[in-house]
Amino acid sequence: MAFWKQLNSIRWRILAPMVLLILASNFVVLSSTIDQLDEQLVLSLKGDLNSETDIVSVQLQASIRELMRDTAWLRGLPPIDGMMRAEANGGIDPLDNSTLQAWKNRLAIIYSEMLSAKPTRVQIRYLLADGHELVRIDRFGPNNSVRVVPVDELQDKSKRDYFLEAKHLPPGHVYLSAINLNRENGVIKQPQQGVIRAATPVYNDEGKLHGVIVINESVDEIFNDLLKLVRPSHELRITNAGGEYLLHPEPHKAFQFDYGERSNIVDDFPELQPLFFSEGGTPVNALETEFELISEKQIVVAKSINHNLLSDSGHLTVVLSADTLAALSVRQNVFQRNAYIITLTLIVALVAGLFVTRYITAPILQMRRSISRRKANLFDLPLPVNAPGETGELAQAFSELLTKLDQRQANLESEIAERKLAQEQVESNVKKLSEANAELQQFNYIASHDLQEPLRTVKSFVELLQKNYADALDGNGQTALRFIIQSTTRMQELIFGLLNYSRIGVDAPRVEVDVQSLLGSISQDLAARIAEKRGSLEFHDMPVIRAQATEVRMLFQNLISNALKFSRDGVPPVVKIFATRIDKGWQFCVSDNGIGISEEHRERIFLIFQRLHRRDEIEGTGIGLAHCKKVVEMHGGKIWVETSTDGGSCFCLTIMDE
Structure with missing residues (x-):
């Protein structure tokens, strides 16, 4: 019994909440620390992904722009002008007597040198205005060496989209095709290789289309370079405008659209759908759009970039993702270390609290005994106002507070009574005003109505007098009659207006x-x-x-x-x-x-x-x-x-x- 009494004492009632407060505060601090740590880790990981996404996007755009610059540069090569002069002069260039075949050979040499210097280039071709290949250099020789394609292997590309698009471009423009698998004679070449084609038209001096220069760039090589910019723990994906994979951590999922199969990023990350499709499923143009997805399992950062400057729909999307749980694994060590610190702090606080609460509760216990002896109620509580220390000050302050509250209550009741009286007076005045307005309106109507009858009588008699006795009156009399008629008419109009006004x-x-x-x-x-x-x-x-x-x-x-x-x-x-x-x-x-x-x-x-x-x-x-x-x-x-x-x-x- 004594033990339970001790537990219910003031000292333990102070000590127990203090211990619980320490536990709760430390738990809150620990939780907040863990949450902040998680947040910082997530922000750091997101920042890394954003940085890598920006770097990959810039590098990808730089590679494509380099392809466009090289394509535009090839347009101004001397062999092209030489071929056009030779064709116009029966096969011989009038400037240096070079034959058309000589200029074709020189063009093939330049294309071969560029292909040797640029490992990412797969093919360089010169197509005539009718779409037939005139010169083609590729890497399909022995051991993937650079070769000049024999004439009997040259193909007709007049139906290919890149040729059809490029031949209608103005001079100086470069067309970029969609990224897909390389095909030869309409069949996907094995081993499969993703390519992007840059094409630019060539016009003669008369402004007629002479041919189209086409460069096939291997995106596989570009993607391999991009993967070197990404941390091993991060996964890089690249999609086309429709969300189909061009690059995937699992290689077999890339370029499935070329085989008539679906391998779309929206299936893996439905939250990314707004980057590719509207709610109705219509493709959207998401140029220069960034997207972030943070979940318990993954953090995904996506950025859409325009790789085709001649088409708003030719955009690519770079997507980087990372495992959230792996990034948050460090918090377990932080949690264990803080748990040890909290336990030690709790023991020290408990011992110190026993001594402190004994000192604090002594005067409070004395005040309790004083109140218990007086047996006061809440409204008339005799307090030990003369007690020393904080207890006396507390009792005195509480007594003064009760006095002020009683006075404020009295003032409030008086104010309520005054407001109620004022409200009744306002309602009475409103009622009187309404009655007065109604009476005034009725008066205006009655007065206007009753005034009209004598006026009509006066006017009728005056008009009768004017009609029957006008000849008996001199000019002044007739003028007076007209004035009377005019005045009664105006009076009737005023009364009629007043009557309408009141109605x-x-x-x-x-x-x-x-x-x-x-x-x-x-x-x-x-x-x-x-x-x-x-x-x-x-x-x-x-x-x-x-x-x-x-x-x-x-x-x-x-x-x-x-x-x-x-x-x-x-x-x-x-x-x-x-x-x-x-x-x-x-x-x-x-x-x-x-x-x-x-x-x-x-x-x-x-x-x-x-x-x-x-x-x-x-x-x-x-x-x-x-x-x-x-x-x-x-x-x-x-x-x-x-x-x-x-x-x-x-x-x-x-x-x-x-």
């Missing part, structure tokens, strides 16, 4: 509104006024919006009518309407070339019954723009006016999404 948006739901169609309808309604003014209305590609259809129609009709009304004398009005998508809505602009609006009046014009011109100059009630503003605000937007590019007015408004 805007009442119980009108938002619906789909095709603004293009809407403006077309307005244009038809205003066709007579537009024709009278000799004006034009332009609008294109208007959107479909959700809005109150009637109100939006009145909005645009008011703006277009104003643009026609406030035109300059002698200048046909041009009204243009634009629409722009904005965040959560649409912005419309109605621009004209009229008289414009000065900046100091641009706010006042949107107030009800506000006019900038006398009625005898331009007719109107002064309600139209106030009407427009109310419609726009009902749709969550705003309206303003600017100066248009034509010097007139440009009314811009926004209608927000529902």
Whole structure:
């Protein structure tokens, strides 16, 4: 019992977590070290593979470019010009009386010397314009010696792809064929040998094709040189544009496509498929593309390079891989060494912890006894605030904290009560405002409706008086009657405008509104006024919006009518309407070339019954723009006016999404 009590003591409760913390921290450090070591080893291996891939790619490209330079150099040899001169002069060169055969022999000697100097070269040929071989030098003599192929062994290459491609090239260009196995008379030559062919056309002085120079380069020799650049623990693979192997650690897997068999890198490394094929299986051009694949078993680095400068599809892919587990084998030694260090550290920490915890827990045990004697609860805990050392300071700080928390709780409850009261007041004000708006709207409607009846009566009697008793009145009387009729008419228009203003948006739901169609309808309604003014209305590609259809129609009709009304004398009005998508809505602009609006009046014009011109100059009630503003605000937007590019007015408004 005493033993278990000791284990539950404060000292052991401190010591046990400390030991566990040491174990956990060392485990974390060890794991982190191993992970970092693994990461560094993988990064180092990946860096080596990337470096070797770059070196192999550069060397491969250098070999191919050397082949292209040599091919281009052969094009300018004197024997070729000599043969063309001899052919044009009955078989004799007029410059030195050399025969055509003499020039062919000289060309064969030069080709033989190059073949002897370049071990990677398999064949050098000169094909005539019809595809027949004129001169061919190869390494198929006794013991693979260089030989001049006899005339009876020369072949017709007019159907071969490299000849067909090269003969259409402009002067100075070199064609590179795909890499495949060497064939003689259509049959793969044994032992098999991978070759790449470089071909360049030769033109005479008249610009006609005379022949094609072809060099067969052994890629086997090039690949052997590339393998010397790679570490023995790394595996080098080279594929063509379709992913078929040209070089593989297992030689029998290379060039299987020449036998109608499949040996593709995508089958071995499916992750490399994007370098060769799209998701639909279509070949892709992956020029100068790099790819890295890191897995638990292997690290693979691939790089696509362009070996055919005349074709974007003629790329090769260099792939280097290495075994990940072999690179990570060093971590086992690191793990064992760190395990010994952790064990020794744990023993030392355990012994030291026994002494340290005894010293630390003494005042805490004293505080526990004091609290136990007082038997305090959590909310009213009498603490030994006068105790010496850290225990007293801890008790004092805890007491002050409780006091501050109580005060903060009281403040929080008071603030919540105040906010609740403010919320209730806001809701009450909103309700009153809604009721006031409804009453005001009802008042406007009733007042406008009731005012119309006496006005109609006055106007009717005045018109009757004018009709029946106009002859009995002198000129002043008749003028007075006209003024009365005009005034009552304007008053009716104002009341009608006020009535419409109060009705805007009442119980009108938002619906789909095709603004293009809407403006077309307005244009038809205003066709007579537009024709009278000799004006034009332009609008294109208007959107479909959700809005109150009637109100939006009145909005645009008011703006277009104003643009026609406030035109300059002698200048046909041009009204243009634009629409722009904005965040959560649409912005419309109605621009004209009229008289414009000065900046100091641009706010006042949107107030009800506000006019900038006398009625005898331009007719109107002064309600139209106030009407427009109310419609726009009902749709969550705003309206303003600017100066248009034509010097007139440009009314811009926004209608927000529902």
